[in-house]
Amino acid sequence: MSSTFDTVANIIAETCDIPRDTIKPESHAINDLGIDSLDFLDIAFAIDKAFGIKLPLEQWTQEVNDGKATTEQYFVLDNLCARIDGLVAAKGA
Amino acid sequence: MRLEYFQLIDRIVTLDLDARTLKAHAQVPQTSTIFEGHFPGRPLMPGVLLIESMAQASGWLIIGLTKFERMPFLAAVRDAKLRTFVLPGQALTLTASLIHEGSGFAITKAAIEADGKTVADSEITFRMMAFPDPEFRASMEQVATAIDFPLAAHG
Secondary structure (H helix, E strand, O other): OOOHHHHHHHHHHHHHOOOHHHOOOOOEOOOOOOOOHHHHHHHHHHHHHHHOOOOOHHHHHHHHHOOOOOHHHHHEHHHHHHHHHHHHHHHHO | OEHHHOEOOOEEEEEEOOOOEEEEEEEOOOOOHHHHHOOOOOOOOOHHHHHHHHHHHHHHHHHHHOOOOEEEEEEEEEEEEEOOOOOOOOEEEEEEEEEEEOOOEEEEEEEEEEOOEEEEEEEEEEEEEEOOOHHHHHHHHHHHHHOOOOHHHOO
16 A cells, blocks of 8 residues: 555646656645646645545645745645645544 | 626526536527627637536536535636537537535536537536625626526525
């Protein structure tokens, strides 16, 4: 069974046509990989389907806009994968 | 359809909130200034307007599902296929089904049928946002009434 990171990295590579080997756990989806908000909707759709969750993008965006969180907390892939794992665990609880 | 006003849905036939589907009717007008240019002497319904009509059918579905709390804005059109010509005077049946509701976005599949055959289909992504102001929402409610949007779904 592949890790959360592998699944997410494969989704990003396929959705955004980014070479898979350039996608690292420490990559920032926006700043390092250049993914814009529209492309991120496709990624969110694929992640939602793959993990059976609903990424709370609106809440995250609001928190960033309000200065309560940084984009790194949500869009560095390591952190994004931890959030996904948390949502999957919460769903199963 | 009033092409010049981008009013591409004449009537909502069914809105099924459980199945997350919508069916609508649209009658292509016999005459329109758009047909004078597209094309002179050979009027054809522009493909971009067929895509827009699928987006509008999908949009009303999303408005119904979100109880008039969110306004869908067209964000992406994928795999749009225009399978045959649509001519002035043709009656169209538009269908839309929700395939995913994400956080702040939704994805639908939409299609257009004429004479029992699919003439266009597509997968469409929308950003969903709060209505920017009460006047915007009121104007959409006015349109909804005009096209028989089911009041039970109105919320």
